[in-house]
Amino acid sequence: MLKVHPITLSGHLIRLEPLATRHIPDLTVVGQDESIWRYMLYGDVTSEERMVWFVEELLRRQARGTDLPFTVILQATGRPIGSTRYMEIRPEHRGLEIGGTWYGVEYQGTGVNTEAKYLLFRHAFEDLGCIRVQIKTDLRNLRSQRAIERLGMVKEGVFRNHIITPDGTIRDSVYYSLITAEWPAAKTRLERLMAGSTPRL
Numbered sequence: 001m002l003k004v005h006p007i008t009l010s011g012h013l014i015r016l017e018p019l020a021t022r023h024i025p026d027l028t029v030v031g032q033d034e035s036i037w038r039y040m041l042y043g044d045v046t047s048e049e050r051m052v053w054f055v056e057e058l059l060r061r062q063a064r065g066t067d068l069p070f071t072v073i074l075q076a077t078g079r080p081i082g083s084t085r086y087m088e089i090r091p092e093h094r095g096l097e098i099g100g101t102w103y104g105v106e107y108q109g110t111g112v113n114t115e116a117k118y119l120l121f122r123h124a125f126e127d128l129g130c131i132r133v134q135i136k137t138d139l140r141n142l143r144s145q146r147a148i149e150r151l152g153m154v155k156e157g158v159f160r161n162h163i164i165t166p167d168g169t170i171r172d173s174v175y176y177s178l179i180t181a182e183w184p185a186a187k188t189r190l191e192r193l194m195a196g197s198t199p200r201l
Contacts, residue, residue, distance in 0.1 A: 002089065152189045
């Protein structure tokens, strides 16, 4: 049985802190670009009012036990640059999903996402005892699919007509996963990627 609690996960480039309302002003600033939200399921979150709603909604989900949201903090500055979370938490089946991930535009395509996923995978498999971690993305979002595949995850298939997005689009979702037996190899792969990356920060 998974016991998921708020925790801070620290790496070299970033740390993942429990999401809190104090992060709203900085998240509003880094979330200004509309392209960040194009394939997300929350609509446009480029105003402070919308960011307040976004953060408060995730904290409500945390209180219900379905989600555990994090703010992504850049170690060099101590400032928030995005957020990510555990979601679809299934304690009885020792599984969860990593999702809702977004970063300010200038931090996309750097080493930030690789390190964030490494910290989340490592905590899930090695501390929480997960046997499965999944990620899903919009079938149209080819950049996200490439990023997920770079992590070493296994593509399982497409859920057709899976979600109706806020703008009315009927979305197909691509599912990827890692299971316990695959984590050691994926961990080595991620550590090599992190060691060889030169972040553009």
